[in-house]
Amino acid sequence: MQGKRNYKDSLFRNIFKDKKRLCSLYNALSGENISPRDITINTLRGTFYNDVKNDISFDIGNHTVVLMEHQGSWNPNMPLRMLWYIGKLYRRHIDVDMAYRSKVVKIPAPKFYVLYNGTKDEPEHSIMRLSEAFEGESHWVCQELCVKKFSRLHHSAS
Numbered sequence: 488m489q490g491k492r493n494y495k496d497s498l499f500r501n502i503f504k505d506k507k508r509l510c511s512l513y514n515a516l517s518g519e520n521i522s523p524r525d526i527t528i529n530t531l532r533g534t535f536y537n538d539v540k541n542d543i544s545f546d547i548g549n550h551t552v553v554l555m556e557h558q559g560s561w562n563p564n565m566p567l568r569m570l571w572y573i574g575k576l577y578r579r580h581i582d583v584d585m586a587y588r589s590k591v592v593k594i595p596a597p598k599f600y601v602l603y604n605g606t607k608d609e610p611e612h613s614i615m616r617l618s619e620a621f622e623g624e625s626h627w628v629c630q631e632l633c634v635k636k637f638s639r640l641h642h643s644a645s
Contacts, residue, residue: 499557499602503543504528513553516600516637521547531575541572552576552595561607566617566632569599573632599634609638 503509506523514520527546543555554572556565577594585592603609617632 500530500542503555504530509543509545512555513547516635517598529576529579531572541568544572544576546595550595551598552580553598553600555600555602558601558603559605561603561605561609563615564620565601565634565636566599566615567620569597569634570617570632573597573599599632601634601636603636603638609636611638612636613638 503512506526506528509528510521510523510526513526525547528543529546529552530542530544531540541554542557545553547553552573554569554576556568558565562568581592581594601615613636615634615636617630
């Protein structure tokens with residue numbers, strides 16, 4: 488019998504579906520001081536095979552969307568995945584027809600975090616950028632998506 492490969496992700500989601508714990512984690516990562524009552528959880532859950540889903544996402548008031556992913560395996564494609572996640576979340580927040588109006592549609596600002604605890608030696612803090620995946624001439628591309636990565640938040644004794 489094979490073990491469940493994503494048990495750490497399931498545990499992560501289970502622990503941080505509690506708003507107090509989630510608030511504590513977010514405050515530690517961001518340096519902010521929000522309250523659990525400021526949080527509205529909006530985590531994406533896939534309904535079809537291989538549908539887009541993420542570990543944890545939530546709104547802070549009506550002005551920020553935060554996406555957090557827990558990774559036990561190194562994945563340099565997290566900015567691309569976060570782009571997919573935020574697109575799906577924005578589709579939930581905003582009527583598609585609004586994008587065709589003559590006024591700017593205001594959207595909640597996103598923040599992206601990856602918590603990595605795998606075995607690959609990685610810096611404790613780094614920024615992963617979507618633009619690092621662009622091929623060809625990208626000097627005119629002004630769009631960027633940055634993901635803050637935190638490695639090995641809890642160091643155990645060896």
